[in-house]
Amino acid sequence: MVRRTLAVAWWGIATLALPMRAESTQLVMQLDLGVQNVQFAGVLWAQSEGWFSDAGIDLEIRPLPDGYGDLAAKVAASEHTIGSIESGLFLTGRAAGEPLVAIGAMFQASPLCLVAKSHHHLRTPADLVGLRVAVHGDGHEALATILAYSGVDASKVEIGEADYGNGPLLRDEVDAKQAYYVDEYVHMLTAGHAVDALRYKDFGHKAYSQVMFVSEATLAAHRAALVKFLQVLDRGWRAAVAAPEVAAKLVVTRYAPALDLTYQTESLKLMSELLWAEDERTGATSPVTWQANAASFLATHPESSLPPMERWVDFSLIEEAFARAAP
Structure with missing residues (x-):
């Protein structure tokens, strides 16, 4: 009612x-x-x-x-x-x-982002250098866009495939993982995990x-x-x-x-x-x-x-x- x-x-x-x-x-x-x-x-x-x-x-x-x-x-x-x-x-x-x-x-x-545990201090695409980054099959284009926008050499980022669960990130199998900042990121925060989100829309992804x-x-x-x-x-x-x-x-x-x-x-x-x-x-x-x-x-x-x-x-x-x- x-x-x-x-x-x-x-x-x-x-x-x-x-x-x-x-x-x-x-x-x-x-x-x-x-x-x-x-x-x-x-x-x-x-x-x-x-x-x-x-x-x-x-x-x-x-x-x-x-x-x-x-x-x-x-x-x-x-x-x-x-x-x-x-x-x-x-x-x-x-x-x-x-x-x-x-x-x-x-x-x-776009609600796309990369989520990383807070100890990685992920603030800009430049912080991805040397990290293991997992993206979904449809996420490579968006990641390439924010790296190019920020002048980051993609060859210096270890990019692999990811499924849609948060497990690989929480188990430290990867350092950063594609997510929605209005969904998986919020889920991890409300569950008590110390994580940060790098929002694609803030770095040239239209x-x-x-x-x-x-x-x-x-x-x-x-x-x-x-x-x-x-x-x-x-x-x-x-x-x-x-x-x-x-x-x-x-x-x-x-x-x-x-x-x-x-x-x-x-x-x-x-x-x-x-x-x-x-x-x-x-x-x-x-x-x-x-x-x-x-x-x-x-x-x-x-x-x-x-x-x-x-x-x-x-x-x-x-x-x-x-x-x-x-x-």
Whole structure:
């Protein structure tokens, strides 16, 4: 009851006018994680309140199952799926010829970081020289960007592959490990570990995270429903950020009971600086940032090429969604 009261109170102050519900459109939101955590709190809040349904959208939110395969390719082959992915992986799919279109990004700045135990005194990319650094398969481009930005010779950094657990870092098998500073870093801090985070966005890494993308077929078939989806997304995120304790409890209780509530709450409190880093409109992206992101991608993938941006980003859905803002 508290959660609904808070949401309604916010909604009475500022809202996007949604049309009355007509025929329901079935859509799937395919996450890029196997868990529904607070990185998707805005979507989960809106779903729990029935706001997607009220807007005429029958939305299924799917965690990423083990062995799912190439997320970009799977979304490209679908006519009803909204994917969520890192911008580098989205560009990889588009460069491979997949008919993908980005319609927005939940995080307007990258949450990527490197986490190291505090005794390493990790403050700048120069401090990585001589360290064993573990990154995920999709993290090499971002690491290369911050090293180049800071004039660090990458050959002086021992770079290896990492899985998504914190174990290798905590067992001192590596000195620094790729993470989200709103997720794994917070998890380690709340668990009592003395760690520091080197945030990529502070050292030249301009990129979007949790990019929302669809196939060209989905965009053509469900454009109106996607506009409504973006409207409801804005409503859900603003409600969740306004009440992080309530939103985190919803996520843990209803969607991810194995997660620690304190960790989820503290993570959510950091997300506003990512959600609206460039634009007060939730989900909005900029051609300038996309150009910078594409340039970094192509610099580290010299064998790849991308078509003109207008073929793989549609800025007009956000424009239409927010053109309907109530007075």
